[in-house]
Amino acid sequence: MTIAEIDERNATGSFHGLRVLDFSTTIAGPHCTRMLADMGAEVIKIEPADGETMRIRPPVRNGCSSLFGTLNAGKKSIVLDLKSPEAVDVIHQLVKDADILVENFRPGVMRRLRLDYPSLQPLNPRLVYCSISGYGQTGPSAELAAYAPVIHAASGYDRAHLAYQPGRNRPDYCGIYHADVLTGVYAFGAIAAALYQRQFGGRGQHIDVSMLESMLTLTPNEVQNAQFDVAPPSRPMFGPVETADGYVMVAIASERTFQGMVRAAGHPEWIDDSRFAKYADRRRHWVDLMDGVESWSRTVTTANCLSELSVHGVPCSAYRTVAEAIGDPQLAHRGALAEVDDGGGTFKVMNLPFRMSGARVAAGRRAPALGEHSCAVLDEAGFSEDRIAAAAGKSPSA
16 A cells, blocks of 8 residues: 555645644754654644754755754745744634644753743643753753763663674764654653543643653663663674675574574574574574575675575665665655655655555655745734734834
């Protein structure tokens, strides 16, 4: 089932009719709210006069960032100066008809602006208000500045990753911001749960999402190993296996896949070898096992190695670049990429990684220009042109 097929049969997404006020910036919050937009919600992104910081992040074409577009496709953009009383009044009015509010400022900022949950909840008891922060809204670390690389280090994730790189002592720089994307997904799930709960009680609630705690959920083995004495294998059990022209990843996670691997390597007798027959013994002799496998894999090409492993039911893959991965025919079959226009041209973004038989799930086809929807949204809310200009921090004649 492809997205195109679903679009032909379903006019709306699961969150059609919901209105979201999006105060979030950078990645975690915008990723969450783009998921809401992909599911059919009307997402109104509130930006300062000079635009959200991601608007200048490369790649930039004709003044438009495709990274910003990736995170904000399908949203509307309005400009408000949150430090002005006029803008606060505008938001108070918009909140009355909103279902969801998402913000990822440092704790305390929204309170100082009179836009925190206690200030807005009386205006709309049904409001689902989601706060995303580095460490949570309260506690000794709550007000510390936090970006994804800082959270990677603080959560132990970088050191945990380093433990799987034998012979290395210096932590890697991880330019892939796992903490942002993961936290955005958790926020999305929590919002969906709060909306479901609201159906029965009629009331919204405040959601407090912590990036630190989100990252720690990526390390279930390490959380347990931190509490108990577990000897690691002498070589990581999931790692590259060298071939004649590259590397493959082989995942041996069951007896069946172990047996398939040694058969592919031409050593079925290892199934009963006392070093490898039992899982505990296999862990102790993992270097011997994988050295033996590489004695075979180094003699064949990556393509031939993958073919032989697959014949024997062993989960495996070549190490691909992202460019190679997004060119995979499987993604084309699934309709995994959507084309978006942002005024600087077109580019492709990932759709959400799930399909629904009864709802539309797809990225919006346009990323908003800065303030593109200010007049339409605020005029609908009953504001005059002068009040709209004042709320944006402009003089009425600007």
